[in-house]
Amino acid sequence: MAAPRPYTLVAELTYRCPLQCPYCSNPVNFQAMREEVSTEQWCKTFSEAADLGVVQLHLSGGEPVIRKDLPDLIRHARQCDLYTNLITGGTLLNTENLQQFRDCGLDHIQLSIQDTERETANLVAGVRSYDKKLTVARLIKQLGFPLTLNVVLHRFNIDHVPELIAQAADFGAQRLELANTQYYAWALENRSALMPTQAQRDRAEEIAREARARYRGTMEIAFVQVDYFSAEPKACMGGWARTYMCITPTGEVLPCHAAQVIPGLQFDSVRHQSLTTIWQQSAALNAFRGEAWMQEPCRSCPKKASDFGGCRCQAFLLAGDAAATDPVCRLSPHHEVVLAAVAAAEQEHVPLVYRNSKNSEKLSARP
């Protein structure tokens, strides 16, 4: 089938990161993938992405600010007329590099914070970073960048949604993303430690809804659901390899950042092939485009055109088959796995597994 037009490219420039968030979406075995795409290859990739129709470019990681060539990458992205957003933990930012990024044309910054309480924030980041992030948020605004504040929600901070909203408004953020943890990669390892209770989640959503109306026109508030609690699966990525692509630090072109967990899919790298060829011809990207791959109950379900049967990675992770119905769906024969995880959140309290090189090696060595 003809490849659709992509709108968004998430370029994960590196897996290196000073923080150790236990909900990190980087693959658990990131430590094994160290050979990064070169400056030249990224620039060529951005040009091709723009020609394919990409409009939004997110420079992400790991911590993208670690890349010494970040100013060059930003400048090139702007030359390609890409709307360029930096997704950062902020701890490596200062007046000097921010000014440089601005001069190169950076459009927007998305800063993540862990919490409004110093102790929890530092505990979750695995590193003392709370104070630095506060300073950096103000610096970003002083330099005139539009700012999105991103907070991944979980059991330890979800009760602080009112404070988080006030904090974002105080920073002068244009947008606040209250993004409940999605259970992939490190977050899946830490699922029973991070999953909030249903009551916590409901309260947080209600507060966010009320605040959304109050801040309309000044600050946009997005509340991303824990899909485990939803009655229906999310229309993951708006469909596999339709409008969105993610490129890993080593150059593999994915339909989403989690897709490498699916066994048997060979993702092609921009280190060896052009992005245009990969987007149009990659067997892995074509594997779940359209509806031909669907099984029952999705195949005969009227919702398949809008939810695409949910998430392929989650189907693999929870049902053992990437072509199965997403177990979040009530109609999935594996739905009880999701119910059990939600029920477990009401009781279990287990220690966090931090995202760092040591744990990456340890977890990758599992049989």
Add this chain to the structure above:
Amino acid sequence: MADDSTIGKPRLSPKARLRWDNVEKRHMLVFPEAALLLNETAAEILKLCDGERTVEQLVDTLAQQFVGADRKMIADEVTELLARLRTRGLLEA
């Protein structure tokens, strides 16, 4: 409060960028997480949102540009578009 879409000197928010889309051959307004494809009139309106012109002046300019168009219709279109963008935080002043 008065209908604030008719007062002030509108300017695109710094988070929004007006660009020509080479695939669709139309203008597009891009901002974090989304993009709006614009029709010709909307694109012309946004080009005039420079923070210098009042809404009145903006409508006058458009009326000259689109010869033969009804001024009232243009004014309505401007008001409607600006109000829509304002609720999404895409306009200043």
